[in-house]
Amino acid sequence: MTDAEFRVEDLPDGTKRVVLTGAWSLRGVQNNFADLRDHLSAFFGNPFTHWDLSGVEQLDSAAAVMLWTGWGKHVDQRMLLRPEHTVLFDMLATLPSAHSFASGQGNLMASLHMLWDRYLEFFSHLAGFVNLVGSLTLEFFYILTHPRKIPFKEITANFYKGGVQALPVTALVGFMIGIAMAYLMAIQLRKFGADIFIVNIIGLAGIRELGPILMAIIVAGRSGSAMTAQIGVMRVTEEIDALSTMGISRTLRLIMPKVLGLTLVAPLLVFWTSAWAIFGGMLAAKMQLGIGIEFFLDRLPQVVVPVNLTLAVFKGLTFGVLVTLIACHFGLRVKPNTESLSSSTTSSVVAAITTVILVDAVFAIVTRGIGQ
Amino acid sequence: MSKHGIICEVTGVWTQYGSTVIHRDLNLAIRAGEVTAMVGGSGSGKTTLLRHIIGLTTPSRGEIRLFGVNLAELDRDAARQARNRFGMLFQQGALFSALTVYENIAFPLRELRQFDEEAIHLLVMHKLALVELEPKHAWLLPAQLSGGMVKRVALARALALEPELLVLDEPTAGLDPDRSDKFVQLIKSVRKQLGLTVIFVTHDLDTLVGMTDRVAVLADQHIIASCSLPELANVDHPFAQNFFKGVSERLERTDKWKIEPTH
Numbered sequence: 001m002t003d004a005e006f007r008v009e010d011l012p013d014g015t016k017r018v019v020l021t022g023a024w025s026l027r028g029v030q031n032n033f034a035d036l037r038d039h040l041s042a043f044f045g046n047p048f049t050h051w052d053l054s055g056v057e058q059l060d061s062a063a064a065v066m067l068w069t070g071w072g073k074h075v076d077q078r079m080l081l082r083p084e085h086t087v088l089f090d091m092l093a094t095l096p097s098a099h100s101f102a103s104g105q106g107n108l109m110a111s112l113h114m115l116w117d118r119y120l121e122f123f124s125h126l127a128g129f130v131n132l133v134g135s136l137t138l139e140f141f142y143i144l145t146h147p148r149k150i151p152f153k154e155i156t157a158n159f160y161k162g163g164v165q166a167l168p169v170t171a172l173v174g175f176m177i178g179i180a181m182a183y184l185m186a187i188q189l190r191k192f193g194a195d196i197f198i199v200n201i202i203g204l205a206g207i208r209e210l211g212p213i214l215m216a217i218i219v220a221g222r223s224g225s226a227m228t229a230q231i232g233v234m235r236v237t238e239e240i241d242a243l244s245t246m247g248i249s250r251t252l253r254l255i256m257p258k259v260l261g262l263t264l265v266a267p268l269l270v271f272w273t274s275a276w277a278i279f280g281g282m283l284a285a286k287m288q289l290g291i292g293i294e295f296f297l298d299r300l301p302q303v304v305v306p307v308n309l310t311l312a313v314f315k316g317l318t319f320g321v322l323v324t325l326i327a328c329h330f331g332l333r334v335k336p337n338t339e340s341l342s343s344s345t346t347s348s349v350v351a352a353i354t355t356v357i358l359v360d361a362v363f364a365i366v367t368r369g370i371g372q
Numbered sequence: 373m374s375k376h377g378i379i380c381e382v383t384g385v386w387t388q389y390g391s392t393v394i395h396r397d398l399n400l401a402i403r404a405g406e407v408t409a410m411v412g413g414s415g416s417g418k419t420t421l422l423r424h425i426i427g428l429t430t431p432s433r434g435e436i437r438l439f440g441v442n443l444a445e446l447d448r449d450a451a452r453q454a455r456n457r458f459g460m461l462f463q464q465g466a467l468f469s470a471l472t473v474y475e476n477i478a479f480p481l482r483e484l485r486q487f488d489e490e491a492i493h494l495l496v497m498h499k500l501a502l503v504e505l506e507p508k509h510a511w512l513l514p515a516q517l518s519g520g521m522v523k524r525v526a527l528a529r530a531l532a533l534e535p536e537l538l539v540l541d542e543p544t545a546g547l548d549p550d551r552s553d554k555f556v557q558l559i560k561s562v563r564k565q566l567g568l569t570v571i572f573v574t575h576d577l578d579t580l581v582g583m584t585d586r587v588a589v590l591a592d593q594h595i596i597a598s599c600s601l602p603e604l605a606n607v608d609h610p611f612a613q614n615f616f617k618g619v620s621e622r623l624e625r626t627d628k629w630k631i632e633p634t635h
Contacts, residue, residue, distance in 0.1 A: 026484075026534040029453045034486040060534040060566075062487070065494045095497040096507045336515045337469035 002057065003030045006040070017050040018043050024056050024063035033066045044070035051079045064088045129329050135251045136259060136325075143252070151257045158261025162223040163269055170218050174273040177210055178202065178280025186288040195289045199296055202281030203304035204372065207312050211274030213360055215266060216319035220352035224327035227258055228348040231331025232341050259324045266320025267313045274312065307371040315363060319356050326352040379404040379537060379569050380425055385434030387420055394420055395431065396593035404536075407563065407570040408598075409580050411615065412590030418573040419463075419541055421590065425571065426460055426539055427451070438537075456484070458537035459530030463545055465522040467514040473500075473525050474510035480532045499528040502562060520551040524558070531562065538563070540572035544579045556582040581622045589615065 002022040009017045018040070025031065043049045051071075053059065059082075068075070068089060075081070075089050143150050185201050231254065234240050240250050278300070285291040330348035334340050380402040387395040394417040402408050410418045423429045424436055427443035435442055438458070443451055467476050477496045481487055487495065497507060503524040514522060523543065530538060543559065544552035560583050563570055574580055580587065581601065588598040589612050597607040601623065604616040 027457065027536050029457070032486055061495060061498045062491075062534055065491045065498070066487070069488075069490055069494065091501070092494060092498065095494055095501065097493075337513060339470035 003028050004036060004063065006036075008043070011050065015048040015050060016043065016046070017052055019052040019055060021055045021057075023058040024067075025058045025060040026062045027058070027060070031063075033062060037066055037070065040070060044072075049078065053079065053081050053085055056082070056085070059085055059088065061088065061092075064092060068092050125329075125333075128333060129325070132251075132255070132325065132329050132332070136256060139249060139252045139256055143256075149252065151253055154253065154257030155261045155264075158257050159265050161226075162219060162258075162262045163265030166218060166222055166269060167272060169222070170215060170269055170273045171276045173214055173218060174206075174210065174276035175280040177214060178206060178277035178282075179284045181205060181210070181277075182281035182284030183288055186285065190289065195291065196299075198281070198285045198289060198291060199299045200303045202278055202285065203300050204308065206274045206277040206281065207304060207308045208315075208371075209360070209364075210277045211270040211312055212315035212319055213356070214277070215269045215273045215316065216323060216356040216360075217353055219262065219266065219269070219320070220323045220327075220349055220356065223262060224323045224352050225345050225349050227324065227327040228331040228334070228345045229341065231255075231328060232334030232344055235332065235334050236336045236341070255328045258328060259321065262324045263317055263320040267316035270312050270316035271309075305371050311363075311367055311371060315360070318359060318363075322355050322359065323352045326355060377404050378402065379439065380571070381437045382421070382425065383435050383437075385421075385424065385431040385436065387417065387424070388432045393593055398434070398590075398594045400588055400595050400598060402569070402571055403586075404569050405567070406585040407572075407583050408586045408588055409584040410571070410573045410588050410590060411575075411580065413611065414575075416590045417593070418590055422539060422541055422571070422573055426458060427455070456480075456533045457535055458539055459533065459535040461523070461526050461530045461538070461540045461543060463542045465514070465526040467522060467526055467529070469514050471513075472510065473505075473512050473514070473517070476514070476525060477510075477529050477532055480529065484533065495532070499532055502531065502565070503528045504558060519546050520555065523547065523555060527559070527562070531566070534566070535568070537569045537571065540570065542574060542576075543572055544574065544576050549578070552576065552579060553582070559583060577618050577622055581619060 004020070004024045005022045006018055006020045009019060011017050022028070023031075026033075051067075064085070071079070073093075075086075075093075081089070182198060182202055185198055186195070189195055189197055189201075231240075234254075240254070243250050243253060282293055282296050285296060286293055327348050330344045330351070334344045378401045380400075382398060382400040385395050385398045386393070398421070400421075410421065412418050420429070424431050425438060427436075427438070430444050439454055441450075441454060443454055446454060467473075468479065471479065474496055477499050478492050481492050481495055496510065500507060500510060505521065505524055505528070509517075509521065509525075514525070517525065538559075540559070544555055547555060556579055559570070562568070563583075570583075584601060586598060587601055587604065589596050589604070589607070589609075591609060591611040596609050597604065597612055599607070601616075601619055604612055604619065607613070607616070
């Protein structure tokens with residue numbers, strides 16, 4: 001097989017003839033149609049050039065398309081073709097052009113349409129979420145009357161995966177944030193000679209804010225994304241349908257264990273994270289302000305009233321429920337393609353963290369008169 | 373390379389996973405222009421051999437030369453050029469699920485960086501017409517296609533770069549008999565139009581009888597026979613005999629069997 005080549009001959013009437021030889025085909029490894037097109041472009045533009053393809057060994061669709069577009073999408077008497085070439089070019093002539101696929105919509109209409117789609121999508125999310133919460137509630141009443149159907153094994157598995165395995169990372173993050181907070185505050189407090197209030201700040205912030213928020217963010221990133229991806233892949237591989245055909249409720253077996261498991265473990269994680277944040281703050285206070293650890297621990301119960309702990313439990317429960325529900329909701333909306341899986345997982349984490357912070361702000365306003 | 377040369381040569385190939393031997397000193401030659409079927413029992417290593425041939429995996433021992441070269445020994449650019457000379461149709465289609473049918477077929481063409489958008493559009497439409505799909509199907513996503521259409525689109529993508537060798541893994545698995553028959557006809561017509569060499573793996577006897585020139589029987593960890601379907605009768609091996617029984621019934625029933633001249 002020889003490579004695609006061409007030579008130019010001068011005809012007696014002053015016009016030129018381009019004679020193509022060799023294999024005009026992608027199979028010729030050395031052929032580069034971009035280069036060939038560039039070399040031929042001068043002749044493509046000239047309406048009096050003759051073309052001789054009778055010496056071509058092989059003409060494939062790629063080469064034919066290159067020539068045909070160069071010729072202005074038509075073949076006439078100037079082109080000397082072999083019969084099999086004519087068949088190929090006739091075939092190309094029947095293909096729909098790119099213009100026939102033009103969207104046919106103006107820019108304004110298209111963007112309005114997109115806005116409308118977004119609007120509808122919001123309601124479909126809302127409906128899906130309400131549906132999820134509704135079916136969970138029904139299942140909850142069902143297991144209250146049928147205690148033997150409670151999926152203990154799955155719940156404890158989620159307890160372990162979402163809670164126990166998250167201990168190291170929540171501890172580390174809590175400890176570091178505690179240190180950072182204490183150093184920042186120590187310098188401000190010293191200006192007023194109010195060193196002692198570091199205990200109030202670290203105690204209240206650690207228990208009321210840092211613990212719950214850090215827990216929620218880490219759980220959303222760790223467990224929330226994993227849940228979305230897991231449910232999504234199970235949808236793609238029809239595992240959820242397989243569960244349904246066995247007469248097993250997907251809400252009971254798949255969603256409820258996640259919601260219950262993570263919700264129950266969340267308050268414990270909150271205390272764990274808070275404890276490490278306070279520990280970090282305590283160390284920083286000792287180093288920066290010289291406040292002893294014994295004194296700190298002695299003063300902490302006096303300035304932070306126990307109702308703050310109750311508040312932390314409530315926050316933990318709420319955030320745990322929100323993160324899992326949002327993760328499951330997005331998991332159930334995954335469509336069977338890779339793009340949808342990745343975008344759903346991202347949306348799940350972003351939506352969970354945003355919601356948690358919104359709800360936290362509401363909590364802060366509503367409970368401003370409690371425990372301070 | 374001559375038309376009747378050897379397009380793929382497998383010599384002394386061993387495949388071992390731990391202590392499990394899948395191929396033991398396996399030899400096979402595939403001639404250009406022929407349709408070669410690989411048959412064998414489940415787990416006999418047909419698909420593994422196919423993956424060796426196209427260079428997705430390398431055998432534990434032995435050598436595989438495709439187009440006269442060993443893909444594993446080539447540098448990056450040369451290997452890429454060699455890989456553009458064959459098209460592979462995976463069992464599940466392996467279409468990129470995030471891309472439309474159009475983008476799936478255009479993908480290898482774009483990667484070549486030799487064509488502008490207009491030419492790519494025409495080439496995609498040409499490939500769609502070749503596999504008998506309509507232009508409107510170009511904007512569907514793989515998830516919206518039926519099983520038969522997935523195979524057609526995957527075939528169109530495999531043919532996008534005008535390969536000389538087409539490799540098919542279970543081309544008709546998962547299709548109903550009618551669709552499967554149509555797909556076999558389609559492959560035959562495409563093969564005639566483009567002058568392809570075809571290697572395929574199949575379990576389906578109808579597919580086999582429908583399109584094969586030569587059958588390579590994989591049993592006892594090596595190729596026990598590589599011959600035309602009627603010649604299978606002379607192979608003295610229980611699997612081959614059993615297999616031939618099924619084949620000969622179909623040969624008689626359909627009378628489709630004619631040895632087509634390869635050129």
